[in-house]
Amino acid sequence: MKRLFKTYLEKPELAGLILLVLLIVLFQVRSHGVFLNADNLRGILGILPEAGLVAIGVTILMISGEFDLSVGSVFALMPMSMAVLMVHGWPFPLALLAGLLAAAAIGFINGYITIRFAIPSFITTLGMLFMARSLTVVVSGGFPPLLPADLPNWLFTSFVGPGNMFRMSFLWFVAVAVLTSLMLSRTNFGNWIKATGGFLPAAASMGIPTARVKIVCFMLCSVLSGFAGMLQVLRLGSPLPSIGEGLELQAVAAAVIGGASLTGGIGTVMGGIIGTTLIRVIDNGLVLSHVDANWFKFAIGFLTIFAVVANAWMRKRAKAIKMEG
Amino acid sequence: MGDAIISVRDLHKWYSGVHALKGVSLDFKRGEALGLVGDNGAGKSTLINILSGVHRADQGEIRVEGRAVSIATPRDAMDLGIETIYQYNSMVPTMSIARNLFIGREPTRFSMLGVGILDQKKMAEESIRAIANVDLHLRSPDALVGELSGGQRQGVAIARAMHFKSKVMILDEPTNHLSVKETNKVIGFVRGLKEQGVTGVFISHNMHHVFDCCDRIVAMARGEVVLDKRIEDTSIDEVHGVL
Numbered sequence: 001m002k003r004l005f006k007t008y009l010e011k012p013e014l015a016g017l018i019l020l021v022l023l024i025v026l027f028q029v030r031s032h033g034v035f036l037n038a039d040n041l042r043g044i045l046g047i048l049p050e051a052g053l054v055a056i057g058v059t060i061l062m063i064s065g066e067f068d069l070s071v072g073s074v075f076a077l078m079p080m081s082m083a084v085l086m087v088h089g090w091p092f093p094l095a096l097l098a099g100l101l102a103a104a105a106i107g108f109i110n111g112y113i114t115i116r117f118a119i120p121s122f123i124t125t126l127g128m129l130f131m132a133r134s135l136t137v138v139v140s141g142g143f144p145p146l147l148p149a150d151l152p153n154w155l156f157t158s159f160v161g162p163g164n165m166f167r168m169s170f171l172w173f174v175a176v177a178v179l180t181s182l183m184l185s186r187t188n189f190g191n192w193i194k195a196t197g198g199f200l201p202a203a204a205s206m207g208i209p210t211a212r213v214k215i216v217c218f219m220l221c222s223v224l225s226g227f228a229g230m231l232q233v234l235r236l237g238s239p240l241p242s243i244g245e246g247l248e249l250q251a252v253a254a255a256v257i258g259g260a261s262l263t264g265g266i267g268t269v270m271g272g273i274i275g276t277t278l279i280r281v282i283d284n285g286l287v288l289s290h291v292d293a294n295w296f297k298f299a300i301g302f303l304t305i306f307a308v309v310a311n312a313w314m315r316k317r318a319k320a321i322k323m324e325g
Numbered sequence: 326m327g328d329a330i331i332s333v334r335d336l337h338k339w340y341s342g343v344h345a346l347k348g349v350s351l352d353f354k355r356g357e358a359l360g361l362v363g364d365n366g367a368g369k370s371t372l373i374n375i376l377s378g379v380h381r382a383d384q385g386e387i388r389v390e391g392r393a394v395s396i397a398t399p400r401d402a403m404d405l406g407i408e409t410i411y412q413y414n415s416m417v418p419t420m421s422i423a424r425n426l427f428i429g430r431e432p433t434r435f436s437m438l439g440v441g442i443l444d445q446k447k448m449a450e451e452s453i454r455a456i457a458n459v460d461l462h463l464r465s466p467d468a469l470v471g472e473l474s475g476g477q478r479q480g481v482a483i484a485r486a487m488h489f490k491s492k493v494m495i496l497d498e499p500t501n502h503l504s505v506k507e508t509n510k511v512i513g514f515v516r517g518l519k520e521q522g523v524t525g526v527f528i529s530h531n532m533h534h535v536f537d538c539c540d541r542i543v544a545m546a547r548g549e550v551v552l553d554k555r556i557e558d559t560s561i562d563e564v565h566g567v568l
């Protein structure tokens with residue numbers, strides 16, 4: 001019993017999960033039952049995958065001990081380059097491939113520069129935030145291109161499931177979440193990510209290729225952000241160069257609310273998802289409870305600090321529970 | 326020297342103009358516990374770093390079991406059966422004991438390009454056995470290493486080296502910052518190495534710790550070996566005298 005209690009207290013996503021449940025109950029009561037009805041849930045679940053995929057990438061990168069501020073700009077650049085290529089006659093699958101490769105290249109550059117010159121990834125990716133955003137506007141030529149009419153929306157944004165509850169994007173999101181979770185917890189590569197972020201000298205002295213591990217995490221983060229941006233563009237029907245602004249900090253907030261540590265080594269994919277859901281729930285719930293929507297950012301900021309404090313406290317409590325030993 | 330497991334001949338190392346190793350030749354004998362002592366900057370860490378693949382020698386030869394080898398990375402050293410245990414550097418505190426035991430050498434059920442699914446059952450079973458083998462009494466292998474005491478962590482590091490059948494175990498200042506009780510435990514581990522047929526290289530500032538558990542003592546000063554004697558042929562005073 002004591003061990004079970006301790007194990008749960010040590011779970012980094014616990015504080016976020018408790019907050020999420022409390023807020024759902026609160027909003028359900030305050031909105032007189034509107035919050036959890038099918039229409040509203042459909043709305044939340046329809047946009048959750050976009051921020052959620054970015055948060056998954058950012059969370060994994062943070063576990064490996066690095067940081068990416070350029071995700072919001074990649075979120076815009078990837079679909080914009082796709083749109084421009086399609087205007088020039090490229091078919092959708094090729095444009096998709098080119099867009100994903102471009103995102104992967106940005107991730108590689110972020111990682112390579114950070115490691116090669118031993119500078120903080122905060123700086124590398126801050127630079128990339130501006131560069132990628134600027135590129136987005138440059139390739140668009142100032143005017144968002146028109147998307148062709150025959151896009152495979154059935155694969156990405158159409159509503160499916162019982163009562164048309166989900167968009168296809170939600171299924172992509174679930175698939176990515178399951179695969180990355182398994183990668184982190186069940187593969188040797190996941191072990192290397194945690195070791196690299198947990199204590200770099202130990203990982204290196206045990207022969208883990210820490211530079212390669214980090215670069216792969218940077219690339220994964222960029223690719224997921226680009227893919228998420230494409231989902232949003234397909235949903236909105238137009239590639240605006242301004243999408244994803246501020247997303248980088250929201251994704252970090254989501255990861256942190258979900259228990260990821262800024263110093264690396266600690267965190268779970270599920271935590272990042274819980275954090276994102278919490279942000280979406282607050283966004284939606286405030287409106288439904290007739291609270292001035294301008295409190296949204298205040299609530300996220302407050303929750304970020306609160307979740308981290310709660311997590312630190314719980315970890316300390318867990319540590320204080322001495323098992324025989 | 327037929328019974329030498331590692332022989333180094335005429336090793337040199339320069340660090341940006343500083344001649345840190347000046348032609349060191351030394352034989353590490355099979356099954357022996359060797360104490361390596363010397364002041365800071367005497368060259369003992371340099372020698373150890375070369376053997377464990379952290380640095381490369383600028384000149385000289387290393388033979389392992391009679392074969393000339395090249396040790397370029399920590400992984401090369403481990404593959405040759407040379408395991409190094411540092412005071413701080415060998416454990417990830419945010420990970421469990423079982424995960425730490427297998428860092429970089431995880432058993433997988435199937436893998437592609439070196440990445441595969443962890444065999445968690447094997448990891449759990451083998452870590453329990455590995456810990457018990459060094460007479461370390463711990464709660465479950467799922468406990469975080471960050472919650473262990475310094476001595477217990479050294480115990481886990483030693484269990485890891487034993488589990489991977491290392492032939493030579495280098496312990497770099499393993500008793501620093503440990504309490505007396507914990508220190509005795511680590512010294513006990515070093516004594517236990519001989520029964521398991523493992524060569525131990527014990528590096529310490531503390532002469533008493535070295536005399537407590539080693540068969541032979543090698544003292545270094547200014548990048549050279551200045552004393553190399555059996556424990557019974559020398560004394561703490563003599564070693565202090567040459568340093």
